[in-house]
Amino acid sequence: MELQLWREMLTPYELAVDELVLKFRHIIREYRNVGRYSPIEQVDGRVKSISSILDKMQRKKINVNDVEKELEDIAGIRVICHYIKDIYRMSDLLLRQDDIHLLKIKDYIKNPKENGYRSLHLVVEVPVYLANEKVMVPVEIQIRTIAMDFWATLEHHLRYKNDKEISDDIRNRLSDCAKSITDIDYEMEDIHNEVFGHHKI
Ligand code: 0O2
Numbered sequence: 566m567e568l569q570l571w572r573e574m575l576t577p578y579e580l581a582v583d584e585l586v587l588k589f590r591h592i593i594r595e596y597r598n599v600g601r602y603s604p605i606e607q608v609d610g611r612v613k614s615i616s617s618i619l620d621k622m623q624r625k626k627i628n629v630n631d632v633e634k635e636l637e638d639i640a641g642i643r644v645i646c647h648y649i650k651d652i653y654r655m656s657d658l659l660l661r662q663d664d665i666h667l668l669k670i671k672d673y674i675k676n677p678k679e680n681g682y683r684s685l686h687l688v689v690e691v692p693v694y695l696a697n698e699k700v701m702v703p704v705e706i707q708i709r710t711i712a713m714d715f716w717a718t719l720e721h722h723l724r725y726k727n728d729k730e731i732s733d734d735i736r737n738r739l740s741d742c743a744k745s746i747t748d749i750d751y752e753m754e755d756i757h758n759e760v761f762g763h764h765k766i
Pocket of ligand 1: 613617621638671678680682686716717718720721
């Protein structure tokens with residue numbers, strides 16, 4: 566596909582990312598305006614680069630005509646929360662908005678991946694208004710704690726920025742790190758509950 570066609574195809578995804586980042590920024594602002602702490606530490610969005618899309622198409626043997634149907638994370642939002650309970654609260658808050666249509670939930674917190682990866686993934690559809698039409702755009706929202714993000718960021722770097730295959734030993738050590746980080750996540754949440762009680766945020 567020509568570069569110009571890729572750019573045209575990706576435009577609605579860019580608008581959808583902007584829209585969703587804004588929604589989360591509004592949530593953060595609302596908490597801060599009433600003097601409450603915001604359970605969201607950070608929110609970022611991106612549209613997958615053309616080269617990453619091509620890599621993933623190759624890896625998953627996806628034909629160019631099926632790319633929009635098959636790739637759910639062309640548009641991606643990452644929301645970093647403080648505590649595990651915040652992840653589910655933020656997900657509920659978002660899904661209550663009536664222009665957000667849930668397509669899929671993958672709960673890698675309740676069911677972590679074999680390598681130890683944890684995060685809540687929502688695939689939602691949002692309306693985007695182009696000059697002459699309204700289109701529904703799928704967006705993958707990854708919601709995770711600071712601790713989950715710490716592990717995922719370093720693991721991603723070790724896996725993707727490395728030409729060598731990861732050995733079983735390294736795989737096991739990464740999985741052990743994921744377990745320790747999970748324990749710390751729960752302990753920090755316990756401490757938070759003890760200090761602040763189980764107040765609704
Ligand atoms: P990037 O560079 O972050 O965009 P798959 O991608 O085959 O694992 P699928 O069905 O496409 O699986 O969707 P899934 O499981 O929801 O994963 C999509 C994204 O979640 C990945 O995108 C990563 O961002 C993140 N992710 C999933 N599993 C892992 C993992 O084991 N480690 C880390 N660090 N991140 C993970 P991309 O396109 O793989 O990468």
